[in-house]
Amino acid sequence: MANLTNLYDVSKCTACRACQVACKNWNQLPAAIEPFKGNYQTHEDTNGDTYTIVRFIEHEDPVGGVTWNFLKYQCMHCSDPACMKVCPRGAYSKTEWGATIHDPDKCIGCQYCTYACPFGIPKYREREDKVAKCTLCADRVEEGMQPACAATCPTGALKFGDRYELLQYAEERVNFLRANGYPNATIYGKLELGGLNKIYILTDTPDKFGLPVDPKIPGQIPFWQDIVQPYFGWLIPLALAGSAVSFVTTRLLANKHKENKKGGHE
Template sequence: MSKEAQGPLALYDRNIKAKAILFDATKCTACRGCQVACKQWHDLPAEKTKNYGSYQNPPDLTPQTWLVIRFDETKDEHGLPRWLFNRQSCFHCLEPDCVRVCPPEALKRRSDGVVDITPDLCIGCGYCIDACPFGVPKMDPASKKVFKCNFCVDRLDYGLPPACVSSCPTGALEYGERADLLARARARVEQLRAQGFEQADIYGAKRYQTGVLLILPFSPGNYSWLPARPEGNRPIRWWKEVFNPLGSLVMGGAAAAAIIHYVVVGPHRIRKEKNKDSQPKGG
């Protein structure tokens, strides 16, 4: 039996390359098989929801729902109804701000590019929620822990694709080396543009790069929840990496000064008071 068959592949592959998921919105039928597969694989409980006037369900990610297929109802150039389907989940950013700001290192970026999370280490500070440009991490109000998609690392480590990819019947989801998927995505975009989709592009392949790539036939502004130009949250990074350490340094300096003051001044003051009390009083 090979080593790969004996345990997690990530422990043995010394040439791990960045993995990624490619989502082609033009092939998605919103069957939500991926959404169900995610729930089943991670044993996530069902949630009671309400009809709010959309076929989309649930309306957003939650601590118990790590993947949602978005339904955006728009109109085409002729004024006719048009559905735009999109995948909402963690993007597994190449330079994840959530990892940078996490104090207990509950969030880590693996060597294969996956942004993994260990809820047991989470202290509920919420830094990652503020730092994520996509609003992905969600806090469980009961446990005060944060949850999100983990790319099915327990499948990846044994050579299996994420559950969502395995369940897609139309080929809208692909898994593989990021470089290979990026090349396929570029070819697909050229094909779509030749077919008249002039706005077709790859989301997550330019300045703000992600481990989940989206092929969109229309500009990001046509899709709900997607920022047209995602940006890292600089204020929260500055607080975590600059001001917070400075504050700790100041507090630590104050504590050290108090200890030094006691060691140097305190005993002398006590001895002085004792000597004063021991002197005979005049009558």
């Protein structure tokens, strides 16, 4: 099955946050009210009850004044997700059409995934002692519907469909933007981390939107998962086997020398 993905076009986004509301509505998530921080952004970051947010990134330009870069931020549904790699309970899985989904029944709230994710997406949900994140509305998509955010977007900034077709659309769109006043316009998610199952059309370079320019899984994670976990553990059975061998040989040798020694200690 072809990869189905969400495309987000920054240049069409008006930051109405209907996607945020639709997401809360469909996933039946309670409001997470945060104190006013002096800007229009509702939440500092995604959290256990907020799978997606619209970032309001302010840039001050001496000529143009203050400008906003909007960015809808949520799980990127990586093709080789770090969360899936570290999860000790195998709670993460990839659907055959590309979504990374998390099974709360298996989750034990250890939060290994939170710190492995290069985008910091899986968040701890205190009220359940579990982690939660965007599902790309796998439940809706499997019933032939669009994700709640894409279905509700009034400006067409969010589109859902075949990844290959959306990438072609994104190329055209980026070319158009580059020719019309956004020389740095670019696609994000096409090549990053081997291709994300989430495509962004950005009007500027990714760092202007707070996205990691070259996202990487933090080095400690592969060291831990690919070297320590599979190989170091063999020391323990080695110690047990050594003790077992010694248990037998010491007693065999002691029996041999029995005639010149008596008693329990040397």
